[in-house]
Amino acid sequence: MLFRALRAISVVVAGLAFAVCAQATEFKTVTIKVGYGPGGGYDQTSRIIARHIGRYLAGNPDIVVQNVPGGGSLKLTKMVLGSEPADGSVVAAVSEAMSYAPVLDPANANFDPLALQWIGSLVNEPAYCVTTKSSGIDTIDKFLQSDFLIGSTGKSSVTYIFAAMVKNGLNARFKVVTGFDGTADIQLAMQRGEIAGMCGVSSYNISGNRDTLNLIGTFGPGTVRGEEKLERFTARIEDPKVQEAATLIESTLHFHHPLVAPPGTPKDAVEAFRTAYGQMVKDPEFLADIGKLGEMSVNATSGEDISQLVWQQQAVGPDVFEAARNLVK
Amino acid sequence: MDLILTAIVEMAQPFRMLMLVAGVFAGLVVGVVPGIGGLFAMALLIPMTYNMDAYSAFALLLGMGSVNTTSDTIPAILFGVPGSVGAAATVLDGHAMAKKGEAARAFGASYSASMIGGVFGALVLAAAIPVMQPLVLYLKTPDFFAICAFGLSIVAMLAGSQPLKGLAAAMFGMLASFVGIDQIAGIDRWTFGQIYLWDGLPVALVFLGLFGLPELASLLLRGSIQGNAEKPTYAGMWQGILDTLREWPLVLKCSTIGSLLGAVPGVGIAVLDWIAYGYASRRPGSGPKFGEGNVRGVIAPESANNAKEGGSLIPTIAFGVPGSASMSILLGAFVVHGLVPGPDMLGKNAALTMSMVFSIAVANIVGAVTCLVLTRPLARVAQVSAAILVPLVVTFIVVGAYQTNMSAFDFVLVIGIGAVGMAMKELNWPRSAFSLGFVLGPSLENYFFLAYQISGWSWLAQPLVLILLGLAVVGVVRQTLSWIRARNAGRPLPPALPDIIAGAAMTLLALAALVTAAIGFPFEAAIFPMITAGLLAVFSLVTTVQTTLRWRKRTPSAPLSATSPGTPGEWSPATQPTMKGNLGIIGLCLALAVLILLVGHLAATFIFVAGSIMVLGSKSWRSPLVIAAATTVFVYSVFDMLASQPWPEPWLAGIRQFL
Numbered sequence: 001m002l003f004r005a006l007r008a009i010s011v012v013v014a015g016l017a018f019a020v021c022a023q024a025t026e027f028k029t030v031t032i033k034v035g036y037g038p039g040g041g042y043d044q045t046s047r048i049i050a051r052h053i054g055r056y057l058a059g060n061p062d063i064v065v066q067n068v069p070g071g072g073s074l075k076l077t078k079m080v081l082g083s084e085p086a087d088g089s090v091v092a093a094v095s096e097a098m099s100y101a102p103v104l105d106p107a108n109a110n111f112d113p114l115a116l117q118w119i120g121s122l123v124n125e126p127a128y129c130v131t132t133k134s135s136g137i138d139t140i141d142k143f144l145q146s147d148f149l150i151g152s153t154g155k156s157s158v159t160y161i162f163a164a165m166v167k168n169g170l171n172a173r174f175k176v177v178t179g180f181d182g183t184a185d186i187q188l189a190m191q192r193g194e195i196a197g198m199c200g201v202s203s204y205n206i207s208g209n210r211d212t213l214n215l216i217g218t219f220g221p222g223t224v225r226g227e228e229k230l231e232r233f234t235a236r237i238e239d240p241k242v243q244e245a246a247t248l249i250e251s252t253l254h255f256h257h258p259l260v261a262p263p264g265t266p267k268d269a270v271e272a273f274r275t276a277y278g279q280m281v282k283d284p285e286f287l288a289d290i291g292k293l294g295e296m297s298v299n300a301t302s303g304e305d306i307s308q309l310v311w312q313q314q315a316v317g318p319d320v321f322e323a324a325r326n327l328v329k
Numbered sequence: 330m331d332l333i334l335t336a337i338v339e340m341a342q343p344f345r346m347l348m349l350v351a352g353v354f355a356g357l358v359v360g361v362v363p364g365i366g367g368l369f370a371m372a373l374l375i376p377m378t379y380n381m382d383a384y385s386a387f388a389l390l391l392g393m394g395s396v397n398t399t400s401d402t403i404p405a406i407l408f409g410v411p412g413s414v415g416a417a418a419t420v421l422d423g424h425a426m427a428k429k430g431e432a433a434r435a436f437g438a439s440y441s442a443s444m445i446g447g448v449f450g451a452l453v454l455a456a457a458i459p460v461m462q463p464l465v466l467y468l469k470t471p472d473f474f475a476i477c478a479f480g481l482s483i484v485a486m487l488a489g490s491q492p493l494k495g496l497a498a499a500m501f502g503m504l505a506s507f508v509g510i511d512q513i514a515g516i517d518r519w520t521f522g523q524i525y526l527w528d529g530l531p532v533a534l535v536f537l538g539l540f541g542l543p544e545l546a547s548l549l550l551r552g553s554i555q556g557n558a559e560k561p562t563y564a565g566m567w568q569g570i571l572d573t574l575r576e577w578p579l580v581l582k583c584s585t586i587g588s589l590l591g592a593v594p595g596v597g598i599a600v601l602d603w604i605a606y607g608y609a610s611r612r613p614g615s616g617p618k619f620g621e622g623n624v625r626g627v628i629a630p631e632s633a634n635n636a637k638e639g640g641s642l643i644p645t646i647a648f649g650v651p652g653s654a655s656m657s658i659l660l661g662a663f664v665v666h667g668l669v670p671g672p673d674m675l676g677k678n679a680a681l682t683m684s685m686v687f688s689i690a691v692a693n694i695v696g697a698v699t700c701l702v703l704t705r706p707l708a709r710v711a712q713v714s715a716a717i718l719v720p721l722v723v724t725f726i727v728v729g730a731y732q733t734n735m736s737a738f739d740f741v742l743v744i745g746i747g748a749v750g751m752a753m754k755e756l757n758w759p760r761s762a763f764s765l766g767f768v769l770g771p772s773l774e775n776y777f778f779l780a781y782q783i784s785g786w787s788w789l790a791q792p793l794v795l796i797l798l799g800l801a802v803v804g805v806v807r808q809t810l811s812w813i814r815a816r817n818a819g820r821p822l823p824p825a826l827p828d829i830i831a832g833a834a835m836t837l838l839a840l841a842a843l844v845t846a847a848i849g850f851p852f853e854a855a856i857f858p859m860i861t862a863g864l865l866a867v868f869s870l871v872t873t874v875q876t877t878l879r880w881r882k883r884t885p886s887a888p889l890s891a892t893s894p895g896t897p898g899e900w901s902p903a904t905q906p907t908m909k910g911n912l913g914i915i916g917l918c919l920a921l922a923v924l925i926l927l928v929g930h931l932a933a934t935f936i937f938v939a940g941s942i943m944v945l946g947s948k949s950w951r952s953p954l955v956i957a958a959a960t961t962v963f964v965y966s967v968f969d970m971l972a973s974q975p976w977p978e979p980w981l982a983g984i985r986q987f988l
């Protein structure tokens with residue numbers, strides 16, 4: 001009872017404080033556009049955010065979700081950079097990989113990820129390479145030295161980029177099969193024994209059949225709660241320039257599932273979104289809803305920190321970009 | 330047995346049954362209105378289920394998902410406009426029946442076939458529960474390729490009275506399906522710098538344009554859907570139900586096709602619909618030709634597409650691999666309710682799995698009975714004047730098309746494809762063959778490359794692959810022999826000169842595609858488009874040459890008679906100045922599209938409906954206004970309240986701001 005009363009009071013106080021400092025930005029309706037089709041991880045998390053973030057925005061706006069799938073969210077990113085209204089009425093959920101899309105693909109050279117206004121992200125955790133227990137590949141050495149198949153979706157997806165990074169950076173002998181429809185599809189092919197493993201997966205992707213898989217190594221620093229510490233693939237790369245390139249690609253793992261606003265969105269609106277996002281990710285009701293999505297645990301990164309990371313990404317020399325391109329070929 | 334009882338007891342709670350029925354009604358509405366499909370509706374409903382228990386949640390979602398293939402036949406039969414992609418095959422014979430005054434019979438047949446198919450699919454799901462895991466694991470990637478190749482061979486059945494044109498149409502459809510970013514190399518093919526085209530041509534939009542607009546043109550000329558003034562009765566409906574019962578072997582076979590293919594990821598209702606239709610067209614039975622109102626052409630796709638729901642749940646439940654697009658959304662609901670697809674669903678959550686079987690079966694029965702009750706008033710629509718119907722249907726096609734991407738390109742595409750569809754209809758290029766090529770192209774290409782990357786060529790020796798590819802070859806060879814035998818049968822043919830122009834244009838298009846693919850795409854992204862374009866060039870060139878020779882010889886064309894014997898086909902010689910109707914429909918669509926962009930969809934609907942009813946010849950001025958107001962309210966309640974998508978700001982509002 002006491003707890004509930006306290007919570008109510010704190011919400012009211014927060015609301016008042018918020019109303020006072022953010023009077024300039026009253027939100028009427030906010031659309032969260034999702035760069036993927038309905039049903040995937042981005043769609044689900046965005047719909048949960050839509051359910052909660054309105055409480056923390058002045059004017060208590062209605063939040064609607066709209067799917068704009070295409071090119072692994074590249075389509076929506078280009079729309080956000082070009083044609084979406086920059087008045088705080090639209091924010092977008094796009095892949096974190098968009099931050100280096102111009103780096104990896106010269107065809108995207110004309111778009112500037114620094115112009116995106118990053119609001120915040122939900123997940124900050126390492127990714128894995130996994131193999132099936134039946135494949136017998138259970139150590140990083142066997143992983144690098146055996147002939148087998150790794151499954152991936154499209155060539156711009158994390159499942160391909162991280163697999164290619166290991167293959168090219170560490171001269172691994174496996175082959176990468178592209179063209180699967182999604183991670184569930186890859187896992188089914190693994191169960192059929194058609195392929196042996198996959199890379200770039202997060203812990204919540206594999207929560208369903210964790211006990212049939214070997215975790216081989218990680219991308220990015222740190223570990224996931226409840227898992228033993230594994231070797232980081234990029235630590236094995238010897239050439240310092242290639243390693244820098246690999247770290248560049250890994251850095252996006254710090255802001256998985258980000259939300260962005262179009263360039264030109266007024267500063268106070270962006271600030272209001274960032275503050276609201278920061279409050280939302282601490283809200284127990286929000287956390288309870290997100291917790292229903294597999295074993296996803298929120299480990300948010302603030303919009304300011306993401307901007308900093310993206311800025312660092314773009315600040316490296318052109319030779320490192322070149323190395324990064326070669327890594328994910 | 331205990332399991333079934335537990336599931337029934339769980340489902341018998343009033344709230345859960347209420348959710349099931351609510352889902353069914355939502356699903357029926359979603360099915361009737363073109364533009365919002367089950368896919369989208371499911372994404373909207375999922376957040377509503379967060380606070381429900383799992384039984385109620387799946388009752389609501391499956392109730393909705395199971396029946397939109399029941400009600401999507403309503404616009405298909407009445408107007409020739411598929412309510413969802415699953416009803417495109419039903420258009421051909423269903424709408425032809427409505428034109429002959431048999432709308433009630435077509436409804437009776439389609440609903441009863443839907444119901445039996447749906448219940449059959451649920452039973453397949455129930456029967457599959459114990460063997461689900463090994464069953465899904467048994468099928469490997471090459472088998473999926475073989476299934477798609479077998480599906481494509483059905484094109485031979487749909488090729489119509491000029492088989493070369495049929496094959497060309499199928500290749501044309503396949504070529505169209507390759508537009509967009511490819512799965513293998515990740516490059517864009519024929520997108521002309523348009524981000525809009527990255528995800529390819531939207532299926533729903535293609536079917537709306539291809540089937541909906543050409544039928545409207547002939548409706549405009551005829552004056553009403555049904556030529557004669559016979560009043561529809563319940564007798565017609567009962568006749569339709571009896572048709573379905575009499576054709577029970579066909580119903581069971583097509584239900585089997587639907588539920589089995591539904592379980593194959595990548596093979597959606599758009600595909601299995603046509604496969605069932607093509608399968609049925611092999612034996613047209615005693616009725617009229619296929620495409621001219623044969624009731625088997627309604628029963629086959631309708632039983633198949635409702636049976637799909639049960640089938641596509643199999644891989645979803647067993648492995649979390651969605652058997653269809655809407656299943657991938659349903660998967661989201663699994664996660665939200667803490668359910669992990671896999672052994673648990675067959676073990677400790679088996680009662681819930683069984684309740685899904687129950688939900689699908691009950692939803693199909695409730696949905697079909699509801700539609701049957703509505704049959705008589707709906708069949709009366711067949712006698713309403715075209716001056717009122719055409720504006721209404723144009724509104725739903727155009728507003729529905731705009732739902733796809735909320736972009737002006739939606740209008741351009743649906744009208745452009747409509748024009749292509751009109752030409753195909755007039756010149757006997759079967760749209761059914763185009764559709765099958767279009768929906769199978771991407772799966773065929775993708776499964777081929779997956780199979781090749783995984784096992785080189787050795788997969789060609791796998792038993793199931795051999796059987797399926799063998800069956801495909803046998804089917805095509807048999808059909809070819811029958812074409813050769815029927816070669817010299819005197820058949821009515823479309824007018825020569827436009828036919829030659831269209832054939833030549835198609836040949837040029839194919840050559841252009843061939844060259845651009847060869848030069849611009851990397852090998853793995855180019856090979857399928859090149860083979861397709863090459864075949865298209867050959868087929869269309871040969872048919873053009875044939876027509877030219879015939880034209881040079883000035884063979885008098887056979888007397889115009891729609892009942893002449895011949896191979897099944899959807900084409901019959903035109904008896905009216907169709908050009909006028911076609912241009913009229915395109916003009917109406919353009920007018921509405923421009924209005925929507927200028928003043929927004931609600932004001933545009935009102936102005937357009939009232940205006941065009943008056944232009945098309947209404948005697949009073951009151952009724953157009955009343956109809957326009959009612960349509961606007963309906964559009965608002967469906968597209969703004971039910972499906973709350975944000976609409977782009979109309980141009981005029983932008984100008985006001987600017988001033």
